[in-house]
Amino acid sequence: MLHINDLTYRIAGRPLFNGATVAINKGERVGLIGRNGSGKTTLLRLIGGDLQADGGAITLPRTQRIGRVAQEAPSGPESLLETVLAADRERTALLAEADGSARSAGGHDAVRIAEIHERLAAIGADAAPARAARILAGLGFDEPAQARPCAELSGGWRMRVALAALLFDTPDLLLLDEPTNHLDLEATLWLEGYLKSYPGTLILVSHDRDLLNRVPRKIVHLEDGKLVLYAGNYDRFERTRHERMERQSAMRTRQLAQRRHIQAFIDRFRYKATKARQAQSRIKALARMEPIASVVEQHTVAFTFPSPGALSPPLLTLDGASAGYQADTPVLRGLNLRIDMDDRIALLGANGNGKSTFMRILAGRLAPLSGRLVKSGKLRIGYFSQDQAEELDLEATPLQLMARALPLELEPRLRSQLARFGFNHGHVETRVGDLSGGEKARLLFALMTREAPQILLLDEPTNHLDVDAREALVQAINSFEGAVILVSHDTHLIQLTADRLWLVADGTIEPFDGDLEDYRQVLQDQRRAERAKGRADTSVAGPTGGQRKERRRAAAQARAQIAHLRRAVVQAEKHVEKLTREKTALETQLTDPEVYQGPTSKLMALQMKFGKIKRALAEAEEAWLRAQAEAETGA
Numbered sequence: 001m002l003h004i005n006d007l008t009y010r011i012a013g014r015p016l017f018n019g020a021t022v023a024i025n026k027g028e029r030v031g032l033i034g035r036n037g038s039g040k041t042t043l044l045r046l047i048g049g050d051l052q053a054d055g056g057a058i059t060l061p062r063t064q065r066i067g068r069v070a071q072e073a074p075s076g077p078e079s080l081l082e083t084v085l086a087a088d089r090e091r092t093a094l095l096a097e098a099d100g101s102a103r104s105a106g107g108h109d110a111v112r113i114a115e116i117h118e119r120l121a122a123i124g125a126d127a128a129p130a131r132a133a134r135i136l137a138g139l140g141f142d143e144p145a146q147a148r149p150c151a152e153l154s155g156g157w158r159m160r161v162a163l164a165a166l167l168f169d170t171p172d173l174l175l176l177d178e179p180t181n182h183l184d185l186e187a188t189l190w191l192e193g194y195l196k197s198y199p200g201t202l203i204l205v206s207h208d209r210d211l212l213n214r215v216p217r218k219i220v221h222l223e224d225g226k227l228v229l230y231a232g233n234y235d236r237f238e239r240t241r242h243e244r245m246e247r248q249s250a251m252r253t254r255q256l257a258q259r260r261h262i263q264a265f266i267d268r269f270r271y272k273a274t275k276a277r278q279a280q281s282r283i284k285a286l287a288r289m290e291p292i293a294s295v296v297e298q299h300t301v302a303f304t305f306p307s308p309g310a311l312s313p314p315l316l317t318l319d320g321a322s323a324g325y326q327a328d329t330p331v332l333r334g335l336n337l338r339i340d341m342d343d344r345i346a347l348l349g350a351n352g353n354g355k356s357t358f359m360r361i362l363a364g365r366l367a368p369l370s371g372r373l374v375k376s377g378k379l380r381i382g383y384f385s386q387d388q389a390e391e392l393d394l395e396a397t398p399l400q401l402m403a404r405a406l407p408l409e410l411e412p413r414l415r416s417q418l419a420r421f422g423f424n425h426g427h428v429e430t431r432v433g434d435l436s437g438g439e440k441a442r443l444l445f446a447l448m449t450r451e452a453p454q455i456l457l458l459d460e461p462t463n464h465l466d467v468d469a470r471e472a473l474v475q476a477i478n479s480f481e482g483a484v485i486l487v488s489h490d491t492h493l494i495q496l497t498a499d500r501l502w503l504v505a506d507g508t509i510e511p512f513d514g515d516l517e518d519y520r521q522v523l524q525d526q527r528r529a530e531r532a533k534g535r536a537d538t539s540v541a542g543p544t545g546g547q548r549k550e551r552r553r554a555a556a557q558a559r560a561q562i563a564h565l566r567r568a569v570v571q572a573e574k575h576v577e578k579l580t581r582e583k584t585a586l587e588t589q590l591t592d593p594e595v596y597q598g599p600t601s602k603l604m605a606l607q608m609k610f611g612k613i614k615r616a617l618a619e620a621e622e623a624w625l626r627a628q629a630e631a632e633t634g635a
Helices: 040-048 080-085 089-103 107-122 128-138 155-169 185-196 209-214 234-269 276-288 355-363 386-391 398-405 411-419 437-448 467-479 491-497 516-535 543-590 593-597 600-634
Strands: 002-011 014-024 029-033 055-059 066-068 173-177 201-205 218-223 226-231 316-323 332-339 344-348 370-375 381-385 455-459 483-487 500-505 508-511
Touching: 002 040, 014 040, 014 055, 014 218, 014 226, 029 040, 029 234, 040 066, 040 173, 040 201, 066 155, 080 128, 080 155, 089 107, 128 155, 128 185, 155 185, 185 209, 185 491, 185 516, 209 234, 209 467, 209 491, 218 234, 226 234, 316 355, 332 355, 332 508, 344 355, 344 491, 355 381, 355 455, 355 483, 381 386, 381 437, 386 437, 398 411, 398 437, 411 437, 437 467, 467 491, 483 491, 491 516, 500 516, 543 600, 593 600
Parallel strands: 029 201, 029 218, 066 173, 173 201, 344 483, 344 500, 381 455, 455 483
Antiparallel strands: 002 014, 002 055, 218 226, 316 332, 316 370, 500 508
């Protein structure tokens, strides 16, 4: 279906693609991956015809319809539903023609009207409004919202409408470039299910690891201007690529040994008459031997959050608090919550339910409308929001911005803080406007943690981060010694970092008794119930409906019990990891010769602390094993 042959494309003389070749068959779902700046978006523009290649060819069937999200989000007076329906140009044109023909007279019009209605029936025009409404609902628009004009929406929500219109149009080749950047977790989970059953061919650019694992059946890796096709999802790609690189490294080692052996024979015998012919033969063999390229791992950015000073628990409490922007219409009410030093909490709930409002309350950017918020006077909070990237001074450098944030600090301290997040000696002098989206995100991390906060508030921190940078963020969060409150559509990040889930819904926040798989199932059950309610006949009621409701309730309770056991395993494992880190740190101190040359009291205190940690670690490991056994029995 799509053939890319020997593609060459340059930007300012720099080759972005150099002899790139790949073939994608009809109906395949492909994930296109590569580091930021490697050319993924450019490749989609080349496929779509926005750019022309410098060499090679991109071949598609002439009848192929290509679909991409419009660069300009819809903003007219039309309703959301009307905007999505208008994306099907054939249906729109046929309905307009039928309406015009019906108002005119003549047998010719009657024949044409019959043809139009036959075609409308063939493309399922009558069912189109219901299908458009389902797509909009999946992306977070309820029935009242679907009737609103697009002009009333913010930019992020209008981009959702643009995505809904594209999905409704169902092009033969669907090109999606980071489609989850404007979505919340709930809409991301819906989109994942929708794309898994997409009837056409799909090329998906994403850094969302779970999305790349669940949707694509093949991965195209863009690296060094080449395209390499791998079978399977992202995890299988990683394994296959790692194995290939290991084989290549081993083959290069063997080849180098062989070349040294041949060269040694040549150097020894090329001038001896009895061996000259054999030496010449080996010279030719050496010349014909194609060198195997060395395996060079690309640099992966790693970053760390600074260690905060410990504070007595709780760090922060909310007692009967309400939050919002107008006293008579609070967004959240009845908040009775506390945050401790070792908390790792992810917030669930659709956009508009109050997650960002809650984060602003915690960050001190919004005062409670009622109730109390109590926190330590020494508490420092770091707040990350993607909106902050728009407030950065594009003409300044990272070093200048850090100096403004810490005016009393010396330059070496400023550079050290930036270095924690991958900004090397030369990089700190780069103009902020010239940084990539991922680099700006890392700059925000550096700025928000400059004073070593005890609580990190992370609101969609993975937007613009590639897969490797997201893994670095996972490691940084798991190594951080303070509390983390997280809002993210990246399920991989939530699963690897969050110990607890809080559900923001119905004007309040409550702990969610389950894990992400349970939450996914809850959303699916809700959507099935809504669809069943829409299809149900008003005359059908009674015991059958009640029995189904009871079965769903029993299934939900069973899932919740198992989820509780699984969560206990995760918490026990993290406790073991924490104690292991403390034990390792103490072991390092006890191997330092200076400790034994100092006061005996200090040495004895360290030894006693080490003994306590060892005992606590042994108990924690036993608790972990018990939790695993209970989870296996419960499952």
